[in-house]
Amino acid sequence: MTSPTKYVAYIDEAGDDGLKNVANVDGYFGSDWFVLSCVVARYNYTLRFPDLLEEARSSAGMPSGRDIHFVKLNNHKRNKICGILAASQIRWFAAISHKNNMRSYHNKRAQSVSKKRNTLYNWLTRLILERVTQYCHDDLIKLKQPVYPQALKVIMSSRGGLTHGDIGSYISKLWIQSRSSSLYLNKGYVDFDIFAPSGLSIKNNFDVAGLQLADIVASSIYKSLPQKIQSNPCSAFIDELLPRCAERNGMREEFGITFWPQNWRHTLSPEKSNALKGLLK
Template sequence: MPKSKKARYVFYVDEAGDDGLKPCSSSMPNSNSEWFVLGGIVTKASNEADLVRTINRAKDKAGLPFGRDIHFAKLNNKKRAVICQELALGKFRWFAVFSHKENMRGYRNERAESVSVKKNTLYNWMLRLLLERVTKYCKNYSTLCALPCNPSDVDVILSDRGGLRTSEFGNYFSRLWLQFQSGSTFLKKGLIDFSVFNPTNISTAPNSDIYGLQAADFVVSSLYKSLPQPRQPNPNREYIEYIMPRCAVLNNAIFDTGITALPFGWDRILTGNNLQVIRDLEKMAASPRLCFPTTK
């Protein structure tokens, strides 16, 4: 699967929380998070310059010095709000998968483990779910625009962190490609569309170098900030409300397109605040204003 033409779309991916499955605790600030969010933004490669202008404008309105990279966790609430409002005007769509990890403890997927470093199994699986939705969305857009599809259409850039290796991702998604070709995919509910994605088109980069990754950081952090957990007793929905208009929509639906909640069957499994926060997000995403069937 050699690389070929230049990508038509770029998917920038970041995370919030951690993908460890050890129990979390409010009395232990360094314990694992209750939720893990993986997501990012998709932009047309031809819109990269516009993305740079959007982020520079956001930094200027937030009073940040020119040339400084933006990082959600390092800013106060006012600056976060200003930047989210500006990102809502950008020419991109965002996707996110978020998991309530308590329900993942003890679960094993031996096929996933066989192609994943153990500590990255949850990350890899959630990245797969993202790519299923992103490739479907991008192919749909190309079809609407009467553009021919090519396996090099979607380029994926992951925020660099310790423990991520592009060789592992290449191995994992190449095996999925082989399963796709032979019709032996283990989980058939959703499939990565390899007609617009080549597993070799995955790379990592530091957020400080890439504007798209900085925007992805704000997406996943805004969603993470709205989720209740011991390390975050007062969740805040303000930021996710600002950027919700940029969430990906397909077939008049945001949920299970731009936003995917885990575990599957969350409405039967989760209770209390954990159930209510997803219902609230689902209600927010169901607004007719947001679900206008556009793919721009």
């Protein structure tokens, strides 16, 4: 029987999403940045993801079947793994937030939906889903295939203690607002014509090859970002993966890569601003 699923999107994170403590401000040994990444591919290609991971492990000299936790690898292994992904058919998206610029931001509507996860995590998830659903919708149109809510499945990592109740209630609320034309923030929207809230699931990274690929993307971005706890950032890994970043009209910014807050060019230090510009080259 043919699967109704046409695309699968896998979402993972790097850094922590807490806004209360930031290393450069509070003397707290935490991250300045939070990165949410998504790897998406046509369903039939996702069936090859275990083999793709095995090829990546082999190129890096890693044992077969081992979980690829990118941040714990040495640079040689990271480069080998990114080289394999660069030659694949995946597309990836990322939402990147400089947390210090979000410290005074509060959204009571969003906070009322999910008590465990904060507003930043929910908001970046929405930004990712807006762009991924648009990408998949456009691809179905290009293929001259029908658009329907079961076409896209989304699998999110349980890393960090995420549960379905945390993010599911937020996505369901967006669905209700979308269907009643009452989105509180309506500059962008999740295309629920191609994705239904019931198509969301939370799984362990070790069990899902696609989540390990999303971890590689998120960690590659994170390793390129300057911050107090990372004195020697390296952009070589994400540079290798940039050709697989999703684009719209030949542009990555605000589609394949989204920065938050949006006025980052005016608020970040030259060093940090240049690191983000490097992702758009």
